[in-house]
Amino acid sequence: MTSPLTDPPVPSAADAPHSAALLERARRVIPGGVNSPVRAFRSVGGTPRFMVRGLGPWLWDADGEKYVDLVCSWGPMILGHGDADVLRAVAEAAASGFSFGMPTEREVLLAEELVSRVGPVEQVRLVSSGTEATMSAIRLARGFTGRSVVVKFAGCYHGHVDALLASAGSGVATFGLPDSPGVPASAAGETIVLPYNDLAALEAVFAERGDQIAAVITEAAAGNMGVVPPAPGFTDGLRRVTARHGALLVSDEVMTGFRCSPSGWLGLEGVPGSGAPDLFTFGKVMGGGFPAAAFGGRADVMAMLAPEGPVYQAGTLSGNPVAAAAGLTTLQKCTDEVYARLGTVAATLAGAVEESFTRHGIPHRVQWAGSMFSVFFREGEVVDYDDARDQDVERFGRFFHAMLRRGVHLPPSCFESWFVSVAHDDEALEHAVRAIAGSAAEIA
Numbered sequence: 001m002t003s004p005l006t007d008p009p010v011p012s013a014a015d016a017p018h019s020a021a022l023l024e025r026a027r028r029v030i031p032g033g034v035n036s037p038v039r040a041f042r043s044v045g046g047t048p049r050f051m052v053r054g055l056g057p058w059l060w061d062a063d064g065e066k067y068v069d070l071v072c073s074w075g076p077m078i079l080g081h082g083d084a085d086v087l088r089a090v091a092e093a094a095a096s097g098f099s100f101g102m103p104t105e106r107e108v109l110l111a112e113e114l115v116s117r118v119g120p121v122e123q124v125r126l127v128s129s130g131t132e133a134t135m136s137a138i139r140l141a142r143g144f145t146g147r148s149v150v151v152k153f154a155g156c157y158h159g160h161v162d163a164l165l166a167s168a169g170s171g172v173a174t175f176g177l178p179d180s181p182g183v184p185a186s187a188a189g190e191t192i193v194l195p196y197n198d199l200a201a202l203e204a205v206f207a208e209r210g211d212q213i214a215a216v217i218t219e220a221a222a223g224n225m226g227v228v229p230p231a232p233g234f235t236d237g238l239r240r241v242t243a244r245h246g247a248l249l250v251s252d253e254v255m256t257g258f259r260c261s262p263s264g265w266l267g268l269e270g271v272p273g274s275g276a277p278d279l280f281t282f283g284k285v286m287g288g289g290f291p292a293a294a295f296g297g298r299a300d301v302m303a304m305l306a307p308e309g310p311v312y313q314a315g316t317l318s319g320n321p322v323a324a325a326a327g328l329t330t331l332q333k334c335t336d337e338v339y340a341r342l343g344t345v346a347a348t349l350a351g352a353v354e355e356s357f358t359r360h361g362i363p364h365r366v367q368w369a370g371s372m373f374s375v376f377f378r379e380g381e382v383v384d385y386d387d388a389r390d391q392d393v394e395r396f397g398r399f400f401h402a403m404l405r406r407g408v409h410l411p412p413s414c415f416e417s418w419f420v421s422v423a424h425d426d427e428a429l430e431h432a433v434r435a436i437a438g439s440a441a442e443i444a
């Protein structure tokens with residue numbers, strides 16, 4: 001195994017002079033030149049491509065290169081780029097005013113859409129990012145229970161909330177960072193980190209500290225250490241143990257929500273036999289590419305929020321009318337046919353990986369959560385973060401660049417899901433499948 005920070009593959013600045021120049025300028029005024037760390041390509045080496053345009057499944061960068069987009073803004077662009085209906089809704093909303101700081105009907109419509117899709121969610125509050133959603137859900141759980149300890153699972157990413165950064169996935173995994181400096185010991189000390197899919201560890205912690213635990217937060221299906229779905233019975237076990245000890249269960253569906261199914265991971269797995277989670281968090285798809293996210297759940301818990309109750313939570317731009325219009329129109333267009341097509345697109349790509357990697361003897365493991373999938377550069381089932389980290393990161397870096405040169409933009413980390421859209425038509429798929437075959441041959 002190679003550390004993601006050493007021995008990067010050959011940089012490709014020469015292939016992307018305009019992006020390289022933009023990165024140099026950006027680095028003077030933005031730390032690392034990027035506004036979210038994984039964008040910097042550190043784990044794969046080379047120059048991040050500055051994008052100038054997206055349409056359907058395609059992206060164009062500052063050097064005029066064209067790519068099949070398998071990042072889809074890390075999930076939100078489920079309809080592809082520049083969807084005409086979303087564009088119209090956004091333009092209409094913007095024409096009526098960008099932001100009022102007062103309630104609007106669009107917020108009600110978006111909240112109704114969320115509540116109608118996810119049965120156990122009786123009420124939601126809109127926020128502007130997934131991080132805000134999980135931060136607020138944790139505060140609410142602490143306020144509701146009067147307890148302070150939070151349990152999370154290693155490799156699960158819930159945004160960059162102080163209490164939830166410990167052993168987080170996504171960029172924290174990509175960079176192999178220790179728990180982040182700047183998080184006070186007092187915040188980290190209230191967080192217990194357990195291995196994902198390990199109910200025995202959960203039972204043991206609850207046996208010892210059950211009366212101090214406000215909540216267990218979990219990714220409904222983990223997607224930030226690569227895709228690691230919950231083992232059969234895991235979600236149900238979380239519900240059973242938390243309920244027995246009076247702790248809340250928070251299901252983080254920021255990534256899976258409205259992507260895995262019309263009602264997220266819950267729609268695929270069903271409500272656990274022991275009951276539904278108390279709180280859910282949403283983001284990504286529900287913003288349609290704009291900053292909109294939400295947390296919600298049981299009405300009696302949500303009633304603790306100000307102004308109904310004492311737990312404070314607020315936002316100048318929360319429920320922003322332009323973002324709400326984008327999110328609402330995106331969700332309204334996410335029909336059963338859309339989910340069926342996402343499944344076909346994902347199966348085509350994953351099938352091509354399986355076939356090409358097998359042909360060239362490249363160890364691999366593909367794992368699924370609905371149409372979310374990822375490719376681990378190792379063999380054998382991946383059930384937790386230790387498994388996920390035990391893969392050939394360096395070989396992924398070479399595959400990533402082989403794909404990029406062939407006009408396919410993968411997430412620049414092997415700890416991320418591949419995201420597809422309904423706009424990935426046969427032309428884009430054929431292009432991607434050819435790139436997979438060629439890239440597999442190159443890295444064999």
Ligand SMILES: *Cc1c(COP(=O)(O)O)cnc(C)c1O
Nearest residue numbers: 129130131157158159252254255
């Ligand atoms: C992306 C993500 C977040 C954070 O959302 P942001 O909008 O980036 O703050 C939280 N939880 C999960 C599961 C995510 O995938």
